[in-house]
Amino acid sequence: QVQLVESGGGLVQPGGSLRLSCAASGRTFSSYATGWFRQAPGKEREFVAAISWNAGIIYYTDSVKGRFTISRDNAKNTVYLQMNSLKPEDTAVYYCAATGRYIGTLAGGYDYWGQGTQVTVSS
Numbered sequence: 001q002v003q004l005v006e007s008g009g010g011l012v013q014p015g016g017s018l019r020l021s022c023a024a025s026g027r028t029f030s031s032y033a034t035g036w037f038r039q040a041p042g043k044e045r046e047f048v049a050a051i052s053w054n055a056g057i058i059y060y061t062d063s064v065k066g067r068f069t070i071s072r073d074n075a076k077n078t079v080y081l082q083m084n085s086l087k088p089e090d091t092a093v094y095y096c097a098a099t100g101r102y103i104g105t106l107a108g109g110y111d112y113w114g115q116g117t118q119v120t121v122s123s
Contacts, residue, residue, distance in 0.1 A: 001026060001112075002024055002025065002026040002028070002029055002032060002098050002111075002112040003024065003025040003026065003112070004022055004023070004024050004096045004097070004098060004112055004113065004114035005022070005023045005024075005114055005115070006020060006021065006022050006094065006095065006096045006114045006115065006116060006117040007020070007021050007023070007117060008020040008021050008117060009094060009117030009118045009119045010118075010119070010120070011120045011121075011122065012086055012119075012120070012121055013121070013122070013123050014086060014087060014088060014121055014122075014123055015085060015086065016086050016121070017082070017083060017084045017085075017086065018083045018086065018119060019080055019081070019082050019083070020036070020080065020081040020083065020094055020096075020117060020119075021078055021079075021080055022034065022036075022078060022079040022080070022081075022096030022114060023076075023077060023078050024077045024078070024079070024098065025077070026077075028100070029074070029077045029098065030053060030074035030077070031053050031100065032053055032098040032099060032100055032112075033050060033051065033052050033053055033057075033098065033099050033100075033101070033102065033103035033104075034050065034051055034072065034079040034096065034097065034098045034099075035047065035048075035049065035050035035051075035096075035097045035098075035099075035103075035104075035105070035110055036048040036049045036050070036070065036079075036081045036094060036095070036096060036097075037094070037095045037097060037107055038090075038092035038093065038094045038095065038119075039092055039093050039095070039116075040091060040092040040093075043092075045095070045107055046061065047059075047061050047105040047106070047107070048060070048061055048064055048068065048081070048094070049061070049064065049068055049070040049081060050070070050103050050104065050105060051070045051071070051072055051079065051103070052103045053074075055071065055072055057103050058070060059103070059105055061105075063089075064083075064090075067083065067084050067085045067086075068081060068082065068083050068084070069081070069082040069084075070082075079096060081094070083119070086119075086121045087121060088121045088122060089121075090119060090121050091119060091120050091121050091122070092118075092119060093116040093117065093118050093119075094116060094117050094118075094119050095113055095114055095115075095116045096113070096114040097110035097111075097112060097113045097114070098110060098111065098112045099111050099112070
């Protein structure tokens with residue numbers, strides 16, 4: 001069993017930066033692929049980024065490439081999402097998810113989810 005807790009969300013102006021953290025409990029977290037998803041009001045949850053257990057494989061959705069960076073520190077059981085050059089369209093609740101199966105971009109492939117953290121990009 002893995003429990004995930006996101007933090008680091010908030011209000012930021014366009015062009016600003018935030019770093020989200022996903023802290024996990026469970027001894028086997030270092031063997032899990034982890035992803036970030038987001039959901040804006042009235043929209044479906046969408047994939048943002050994912051990282052394999054050893055960071056050997058990383059995926060990004062096209063809209064965040066070059067602006068967002070996913071990373072992990074297995075010693076701290078934590079995965080990060082560094083978000084730079086934020087845009088109003090990045091506004092959403094951001095969720096961390098983990099899977100013991102193969103890394104992917106579909107929400108259905110993830111078994112464990114956090115409660116989400118709100119990111120609002122507005123002037």
